[in-house]
Amino acid sequence: MLDNLQLAAIPKEEESMRAEYRAFIANEVRDLPPHVRARSWAAFDAEFSRKLAARGWVGLTLPRELGGGGRSAFARFVLSEELLAVGAPVAAHWIADRQSGPLICKYGTEEQKQFYIPRICKAEAFFCIGMSEPGSGSDLASVRTRATPEGSLWRLNGQKIWTTHAHHSHYMIALVRTSGTAEDRNKGLSQFIIDLSLPGVTVRPIVDLAGDAHFCEVFFDNVALDENALIGTEGSGWEQVTAELAYERSGPERIYSSIVLLEPWLQWLKSLPNPSAALLAQAGAIASHLAVLRQMSIAVTARLAAGLSPVVEAALVKDLGTEYEQQLPRLIADTVYADPDTPPPSELVRTLSYITKVAPAFSLRGGTREVLRGMIARGLGLR
C-alpha cells in the first residue's frame, strides 16, 4: 500500500491554469470575511457555481462532448485547491462535480449521460448523496429504503438522513434495497437518481450547532420512479458506491476544511513583536503537515488520473487529513488564548469559534475514522 502513494507532480498544463482561477475567485470572495469563507465547501451559493460554470469550470473532468472540460483529475485538483484555499462557497455544484457526474459517466446509459451531464456542467443540476439512514450510519449495507418493481416503474419508500443540501438539490443519488432484506447486507442494493421534485418526496432541513441548515432528512412515500431512474446495474449498488467513495474521499477538501482559519491566525502571528520558539514550531508543524498531506493528496490524484480507483489510499489520506483539519482549531486556540492579557483580533475569534464547533464533523462526513481504518486494515490484508 505504501508503494501506491508515489511522489507525483501536477502536470505543467494543469498548473498553468492556476493564476486564471485565482484571479477570478479572489474577486468573487473579496467582500467575504474569513468566518464566512470558513464555511467553504459547506456554503451553498448557486449564483457563484453558475459563474464558475460560465467559465467552463464545473465538470472539468467530465467529457467534452457532454459539456465538460475533458481534463484530468489534476485539473480538478488545481481548481479545487484554489477554491478551498480561500473558502469559496462551492457547495452547490460540489457533489455533482466531484462524484455524481463521474458516477453517471461511468455507469449511466447514453440517455442518462445526455440528460444530466450537460446540466451539471452548466450548474443547472445540483446533486446530493443519499446514503445514511436513521438506522444505517457506518453500517451502510443495512439500508432499508426500498425500491420495488411495479410494471415498468419502481416504487420507492423509506427515509434518508444527514443528506447535505438536499433542500437545495435537484437530484439525489441514493443507495437503496431492490431485493432481499437487510440481512442480505451488500447484496440486493442498487443506486437510483431521484428527482427531488417528484410527488411523495419530503425534504426537511436540520439546523446544526452553528445555526446553519446544510443537512436534511428526506422522506420517500410511494414515490414513482421511471426505469431511467436506475443508475448502473440492479444489484450492483454496493460496488458502485465503493467506487464513488474513492472520488468522495480523495480530494483536497479532506485537508483544507480548516484552512481559512490560518489566514487570520498568520496575520496575528506576524503582528507579534517576538514570537516564541514554541509558537514558531507550532506554525512550522502546521505548514510541514500541510506540505506532506498535500503531496499525499496529489499522489492519490495521480492514481485517479491514471484511471485507477484508489479506495484504500484515499481512506488513508482522508484519515490523516481530517485529523489535521481537526487539530488546527485545537492548536490554534491554545496559542491564541495563551495570554489573556493580549486578546486576539475579533475576526480571528469569530473564525476560530466557528471552526472549533464544526470540526468534529470533518471526520464523520464521507466515512468515520473507524470505517476508514477498517478499510486500511483490509488493504493491509488483515480482514
Next chain:
Amino acid sequence: MQDNLLLDALESLLKDKAAPAVVRAIEGGGSTAALWSALEESGFCDTLVAEAEGGAGLGLADAFPLIEACGRHALPLPLAQTMVARALLTRAGERPPAGAIALASAPANAQGDIAVPYGSVANWVLLAREGALELLDARAAAIASADDHSVDALMTWPARALAQRRFASDADLRAIEAGFLAAQLAGAMRQVFALTLQYANERKQFGRSIGKFQAIQHQLSVMAEHTAAAHMAARMAFASEAQLPQPLACAVAKARASEATAIVAAGAHAIHAAIGITAEYDLQLYTRRLYAWRAAAGSESYWNARIGRALLASGASNAVDFVRQELATT
C-alpha cells in the same frame, strides 16, 4: 530503471553482509572491516559524487532508495553520510579520504562532547564548526558510547586535532544531515511496520490471530498512515536531480519523520508486547534507531521552528501558497 538495479545490488549486499547478526556484532564492538570494504568496493560511497570527479554522478532522486535501504536494514555504518560527505568534499575541491565518514553539525555540550551518529564506527567526522566544515580524524578523538549497544558516539578532540583540514562551504550541513536521517527514518519505520504487521498475522490469542481484532487493526492503520507520511516527507526532500537537498525540504522531512517515530515505535512495541523488547527479537534494532535518529540533528520542534520562521518571513498570502511555492514537488 537504473535506481531499481542499484537498489537490487545494495539490497543483496545488505542482506548478505549486514544481516541482523552482523548489526548486533558491530553494535557489540565487533569489526566493521569486512562490511565496510564490501560497501567501499561496491562504489555506493560515490553515488552522489560528480562523474568528472570519478563518481556515479547520480542525483538525490536516484539515491533515495539506497538511503532508505540503509535505514530499513539498520546498516550499522554511515554509508549514506559518506555518500553526502564525499559530494560535499569534492564540491569544495577536497579529495575525499578512504573510509567511513560520519557527520556532526552540533557544537560540543557542557562536558565538551560532540554527539556524532555512527561516530564509533567512522574513520572520519565531517564537522560543521564556526562557519566552515572540518574533516576530523576519528582516531584522534576520545570516544565514549552515546548509548549501550549503539554505534553513535560522544566524541572529544584535543585542540591540536581541530582545524587541520578546514574548508569553506555554503552547505547547510545540519539540514543535509537531517534530510539524510529522515530518509533513513522512513526506511527503518517501514521495517518496523512490516515486522509488526507480520507479527499481528502470526500471533494467536483467544483462538485467532491478533490482527483480526479491530483494536489491533486500527493501531496498524494509524502506523501505516504515519509511515506513509514520513516516507512522502522524505521523498519530497529527495525529489530533485541535485546532489544536495534544499534546507527547507530537509526541515519538513526531518520534522514529519521525527514526529512519526513516536507513534510508529509505540504501536510496534504495544502490538508485539514482551517479545518486542527482547534483545533476541529484531524489532529493537529498528526502534532504537527511530529514537536515536529522531533526536539526532534536531527533533521536530527544532525543524518546525525553522519552518515557522520561514513561513512568517515569506510573502505568501496563505499557508497553501507557502507550501506550494517553497515545498511542492514540481
